Amino acid sequence: MSAPVLEAKASFALRRHNPDVLTCIANLSNDEVFTPPEFANQMLDTVADAWADANDGAVIWENPDVSFLDPFTKSGVFLREITRRLTEGLAEWEPDLEKRVDHILTRQVYGIGITQLTALLARRSVYCSKEATGEHSIAKSFDRHWGNIWFERTEHTWAGDRCAYCGAAKAGYERGDALESHAYAFIHTTNPRALLATMFGADVQFDVIIGNPPYQLDDGGHNNSAAPIYQHFVDGAIRLDPRYIVMVTPSRWFAGGRGLDQFRQRMLASRRIRRLVDFPKLYDGFPGVKIRGGVSYFLWDGVDVGPCEIQTMWDGKPLGGPSTRELGTYDVLVRRNEAVSILEKVRERGEPTLDARVSAGKPFGLRTFFHGSADAEGIADPVKLFGSQRVSWVDRSALAQNAEWVDDWKVLMTAVQGTSAAVETKFLSKPLLAGPGTACTETYLVAGRFGDETAARNYAAYLRTRFLRFLVSLRKSTQHANRDVYAFVPDLPIDEEWTDEKLYARYGLTEDEIAFIESQVAAHDDEPANG
Template sequence: MTLAPFTLRGHNPDVLTCIANLSNDEVFTPPEFANQMLDTLAAAWADANDGADIWANPDVTFLDPFTKSGVFLREIVRRLTDGLILAIPDLAERVDHILTRQVFGIGITQLTALLARRSVYCSKFANGPHSIATSFTTEHGNIWFERTEHTWGGGKREFRVDPLTSEEITVYTNRKCLYCGAGEDDYARGGDLETHAYAFIHTDDIKARIAELFGDTMQFDVIIGNPPYQLSDGGYGTSAAPIYQMFVEKALGLDPRFAVFVTPSRWFAGGKGLDEYRKKMLSDHRMHDIVDYPKLYEAFPGVKIRGGVSYFLWDREHDGPCTIQTMWDGQPVGERATRYLDAYDVLVRRNEAVPILDKVRALAEPTLDSRVSSRKPFGLPTNFHGKPSPTALKAPVELFGSRRVSWVDRADIPLNDSWVDEWKVLMTAVQGTSAAIETKFLSRPILAGPGTACSETYLVAGRFGIEEEARRYAGYLRTRFVRFLVSLRKSTQHATKDVYSFVPDVPLDQDWTDALLYERYGLTGDEIAFIESQVAAHDDTLFDEDGADDSDE
């Protein structure tokens, strides 16, 4: 047997850097990124085992429960092949031992299972004539895949007449999978299409499920991988719900010694359906390392994952703070710090931001989330537009809407009619661009006087009886200080009321500037420099009075 399969990385290019991603939901991990995760794992193993080399241990077992390209398993095999040379000198015997006793995977689709086997066994059949494993008796080897079906439940029961038999039949609509939440309308497919019913999360007993898949009770030392990120949830447009947290929770339920996963970073502070997951992860003192890539496209070139991605290492025996490192353009940036993740209800991702936030919170002031409205403040959706002129309206109200101002009769405003008569400061409910990193975080405020309302495009950030307070409040919202505090909670382009929860509700007895705010909270020169490195200034216009947007370029 030759060494060719294990010198693949010496070729240019590596085939696994050339394949296109399946989608933004099922993303292939670049080999370089996978190896960074494996380096973190090796360091943690050495720390926990008196400096021992994990790659020189013939008894350590590895599972990738959501393998796609097979890159994690391939790189593990490569490292073990080098590391076990003294323990198992014969190359053929060593390779067969690694493939049959140490590395295991679960394909997420039939295609990825074939691809993973090709990457790991050098053959799509584990027992085929070209396979570098010699002891397998099955085609799948230790990389399992079988089609799994969703389990539909809930929904609405309807009685209809069968057009062929005229008999009354019962049908169910709007049903969802009881395990992953997939909608039946989107994912009930024929046998020729993938169901995307991932076996790893479609079970009530993950340990029994793993025993079923691999034919034995399995205890893995390391679980590592990159789970699918989301599934369409049947909402408006491209609405989708995250599912990566389901994979992480199932994996940790297997009680490995170490777990290493890469996921979107939006769980740090936001994300639909992630509140309980975030609370659980932040309070888990077994979280040992987080390596964060906030810059768009950096970790996965060409894949647009707003908020960036990160990987974490979970250590079953660890009970303490977590080490956090931010990466930028492939290099560590800023401070590398060890801290408890549950100091706040969200994860503050930049270590340099923590002492700033601590100083602000030390004054125990109320925060702006109590002022800012919920979505759809007047009950009017984003696509609602009034008339182009107030002519013929009994009680015309000027309506700030998506990209334009129109007019609506006051009687047609469903909610918060009394707000129409107040001075209001409006902020766009969505703020973000396709830039690699966000620098504005909030749009310029819109000053809306009495006789005005808005559609769901905006939130009412504050309501006032007099114009002077509204103007001072608008000026406060456009400061870098405020937008920096917003950035600590804003993981996507959505600027809901929750992102204002760190912003103090200061007295509006003066015009606030960044300089005055820095002085009020006792910020140092380095802390001020950090804020201003993260948040770009708005232009000299104090606020919008025409609804114009002011997004990042």
């Protein structure tokens, strides 16, 4: 093949197309989300900046010895864009295009497919052929059809009714060879380094691990109730000891998420996350994909530790400037830079917090779907029960726990609050005032119990304030509003009715801080509902 023809062929394969085919592929599911090329390139820019800062301004794309791994490749967009950048950057190092591309693809760019389909797609994106040894492949030195993009079916390891590695339910995933197992090889091992040595050779050490892992197990749960697994991919990447990890994940791990507490603690305490780019607005990072709480990507540094530079993005653009701060100051990550000074002013008073007052879930031991009788007729000791979308009546003896609370004045809050809107603005529901003789299902939490109506009303007024709901928002990353989201809220005396104006003055908030709170939280001007 003549050089001009090869040049044209490689140029077509490696440059950005208009339209780029990888912008036109529908996602397989919300669990396995294809990364838009623009988003992938932002992450690659972050890698390049970090490399330059650590290497006296050196350009990573001009280094023929740097190796990259995407251990959960789907469309192949990261590997393709890395290849494109290296092809341009190494032109002086190796003027011969065919030799240059072959070196990049055989020595610098590696991937692990998450399914057979995505492995084929990634090879087509990177090698211009479904087989690296195919006639049309732009790689010339491979002696294996999969090149450096590996995939073999992996099976779950059952320990009882769950996988010992990823926690998948046996009932949902033991389904024969006709369907994908979704047992991702990278996280189904106790030794990812040894696993990769069997794939690519014992001498491969990856400098950069980058990608967008599967987010959760779709085995009966959905959205926030499905079990997250992306933390296992992060942990596996860290065990490989690269120089950098750049990974996009849902942002729920900042403050919540099922099974993510230990992962969050490790991440915040490590001081190795040196840059974090956050997209809190629904659909902003990945258009058309509903990931509640938004997405973010981080740069993890295997050598240097220190504070983290945090940048919030909104409608695809930076919102204000970045802020550099310690991530481990609190037990959760406060995602908005503007919120930090407000929280510090509140916390410095050392007041007790509201999470100690709010009940745990299922306060009377009754599930959401439980309903009593339509009226109190014939019930010996009737209790008015607030449940999902209706009120019913039960005998006090039906309450599995906390029956003594029935006689208190109570303020109830829904345990779930949120909408499908791109931006959440309320964060908590309107309080429900429940007098003596009442109880509730787990649709509600008992946010507070009181001996008289005045105290209950004052407390409900406090729960309606923007100030309180702003502090809740710092810990509330999903629709769930369990008692933990109240852990930044001071538990104030309720012998007076608190207003936002009183609270702003109490904590010495500036005009800018007040404006920020009110830009984030919509007013609850109406009175609490009476039960």
